[in-house]
Amino acid sequence: MPLNYRIPYLDIIISLSLIGLATAVLIAAKDIPPPFFDPIGSAAFPKYTAYLIIFLALVIGIRSFLLSRLLAPRSKRGFKPEPLLAAYTVVVPSLYVLCMNLEWASFRIATTLFIFALAGLLSRFDKRVLIVSAIIAPVFGFGGQYLLTEVFYMDLPQ
Amino acid sequence: MEALEALQHVLSPYPFLWIFIGVAGGIFVGAIPGLGGGMLMALTVPLTFSMDSTNAVLLLMGMHVGSVSGGLISATLLKMPGTPSAMMTTFDGYPMAQQGKPGKALSLGVGASLFGGLISGIFLIALAPPLSHFAHKFGPWEYFTMVLMALVLIASISQGSLLKGLMSAILGLLAAMPGLNESDGQLRLTFGFESMGDGFNLLPVLLGIFVMSQIIKDALEINKKGVGIKMGKGEGIFPKFNEWKQHLFNIIRSSCIGTWVGILPGIGASISSMVAYGIAKTFSKTPRRFGTGHDEGIVAAESANNANAGGALIPLITIGIPGAPVDAILLGAMIMHQVQPGPLLFQTNGDLVWSLMIGYILANIIMFLVMVFCARHIAKIVNINRAYLIPIIFVFCLIGAYASTNRMFDVWVVIGFGLVGLFLDRARFPLGPFVIGYVLAGIMEAELRSGLQISEGSFLPMITRPIAATFTIAALVFLAYSIFQEWRARRNLKPPESTLE
Numbered sequence: 072m073p074l075n076y077r078i079p080y081l082d083i084i085i086s087l088s089l090i091g092l093a094t095a096v097l098i099a100a101k102d103i104p105p106p107f108f109d110p111i112g113s114a115a116f117p118k119y120t121a122y123l124i125i126f127l128a129l130v131i132g133i134r135s136f137l138l139s140r141l142l143a144p145r146s147k148r149g150f151k152p153e154p155l156l157a158a159y160t161v162v163v164p165s166l167y168v169l170c171m172n173l174e175w176a177s178f179r180i181a182t183t184l185f186i187f188a189l190a191g192l193l194s195r196f197d198k199r200v201l202i203v204s205a206i207i208a209p210v211f212g213f214g215g216q217y218l219l220t221e222v223f224y225m226d227l228p229q
Numbered sequence: 230m231e232a233l234e235a236l237q238h239v240l241s242p243y244p245f246l247w248i249f250i251g252v253a254g255g256i257f258v259g260a261i262p263g264l265g266g267g268m269l270m271a272l273t274v275p276l277t278f279s280m281d282s283t284n285a286v287l288l289l290m291g292m293h294v295g296s297v298s299g300g301l302i303s304a305t306l307l308k309m310p311g312t313p314s315a316m317m318t319t320f321d322g323y324p325m326a327q328q329g330k331p332g333k334a335l336s337l338g339v340g341a342s343l344f345g346g347l348i349s350g351i352f353l354i355a356l357a358p359p360l361s362h363f364a365h366k367f368g369p370w371e372y373f374t375m376v377l378m379a380l381v382l383i384a385s386i387s388q389g390s391l392l393k394g395l396m397s398a399i400l401g402l403l404a405a406m407p408g409l410n411e412s413d414g415q416l417r418l419t420f421g422f423e424s425m426g427d428g429f430n431l432l433p434v435l436l437g438i439f440v441m442s443q444i445i446k447d448a449l450e451i452n453k454k455g456v457g458i459k460m461g462k463g464e465g466i467f468p469k470f471n472e473w474k475q476h477l478f479n480i481i482r483s484s485c486i487g488t489w490v491g492i493l494p495g496i497g498a499s500i501s502s503m504v505a506y507g508i509a510k511t512f513s514k515t516p517r518r519f520g521t522g523h524d525e526g527i528v529a530a531e532s533a534n535n536a537n538a539g540g541a542l543i544p545l546i547t548i549g550i551p552g553a554p555v556d557a558i559l560l561g562a563m564i565m566h567q568v569q570p571g572p573l574l575f576q577t578n579g580d581l582v583w584s585l586m587i588g589y590i591l592a593n594i595i596m597f598l599v600m601v602f603c604a605r606h607i608a609k610i611v612n613i614n615r616a617y618l619i620p621i622i623f624v625f626c627l628i629g630a631y632a633s634t635n636r637m638f639d640v641w642v643v644i645g646f647g648l649v650g651l652f653l654d655r656a657r658f659p660l661g662p663f664v665i666g667y668v669l670a671g672i673m674e675a676e677l678r679s680g681l682q683i684s685e686g687s688f689l690p691m692i693t694r695p696i697a698a699t700f701t702i703a704a705l706v707f708l709a710y711s712i713f714q715e716w717r718a719r720r721n722l723k724p725p726e727s728t729l730e
Contacts, residue, residue, distance in 0.1 A: 081655055081656040089400075092403075095420070099417070100418070107413065108413070108682075109413070110686035112415075113410045113412070113413055113415040116406060117417060120403050121403075124400070127395060127399065134392070152450060152452075153449055153450075154449060157446075157449035164623045164627075168637065168640045168641065172637040185623075185624070186621065186624065189620040193615070200617065203617065207617065207621070215624065219632075225275070227631065
């Protein structure tokens, strides 16, 4: 296959994942009790939605594969994408949430560290960003906690 | 009388201040590429919990109006639309700015935005009350078929393929199903997790789809920067009377298109500006100048996208169906403030509806003034380093998701739906149908079940009741037309030359 064929792998992966999800929904829908007072009950909507998902996912997946040779090669972007930075944007917030979820750190401490760390990673430890975020981070961590709890009366993870 | 009372209310200090803050914040955020009105509104909803419901709605509506207009600044000066709705503005705004006339490009856009907003505001006030009255005739089958039509319509009109649009809408429906089913109190699709008993709450899902997916995308595209054009010191933005007069017909036509597209359930401002731009080009005496910095292109795109915001409020107020994906946030905020949009809204919360409608017109006037006096200064900071913004935005996501229920599970939902949104976006599944599907799933199921109870299990009322039959036929026509269009497009698609060798 020539290099300029663009097989839409993402479409195919998503289609397969959705078929998996729909199968899980169908299995879970089996446990829902039958209807008491209306003709369709609580299981009908999830079941038919799952059937529709399977049908559409099959069509999208098969069509993507068959039509891949008709698609133009991926056009050049005017910038370099940064998948590693995108990964940091998922991993670092997840660690931040986990810290508070497991009560390892309070909101103010975790937020201060999180803002400083993520800003540093995203800027590839640019000195200027590090200095500015060293000021912004505690303002949002400590100041944010005060403002949100004392002024807006909101609960924050302790 | 209610309109006068509402006018008096929105002109009183607090509501006026909230609209002003909303509009100014919306313009600022809308001007920064990668951020948008939806993001700002979703992040602001939790901060409104302690506010009066009318003021909260006015603040969010102001943000919507401001963000649609703010996108004009970066579209014109950076060739990067601050919001998707400003995409068409880049085609003529940026070339005009490159020709040394950034002030004129902005002034045309600002003037067109004002007129677009005002014209759709007039439509809003004229159409919402009678439509709401008409919607009183709706029973369960009418609601069910209308939601069905809305989902088919948004799936077929969204950018990308019809199949992906439909899939996105159905995934939105599925995302709303876990947890306690309000129709009969049954727990479903919890997969044995206790936290899933409440399902996926509205705010975390919106924050995930609108905000989290966007910040991951922003990090991925952190190197994407516009080539900035600076405005000359003496250059004014105030639109000239002669220019307005010259473009009056284009403004009125594009505003009507924007309003009409806005009224169609679920379709956003970007489609409005595309349609208006295309029609302006078709009817122009100088169509070849479009895309080279032509006045008419800027005027058409900007008046249509602002008019869309007003048009989209009509189905939201009268039948409780969001006119655009961003309006799903407004709908969610109303529900969180115990205000249920729909035909009864004029009776139950007449003061809020009238304040919203009058406030919408006021927001457009404030937008015009802020843009005229501050666009020059806002333009200086639109290229702000996203390394500062991304962590702060996530902190607001966490606060928003956690504050609504005090559960960390909801923060994980934000991250999860952020990834879902990112993958769908990368595979070109439109996110609009997902959000609309999620928001409307509850109504759709409840109304279908009520309808089936009344009809003793028969689906025939979908075609025997006149209004329901109209919606059903419309849904089928939209579906058939979209399939035909896609088939025609595929037939005309030829393999690239290299693959034929």
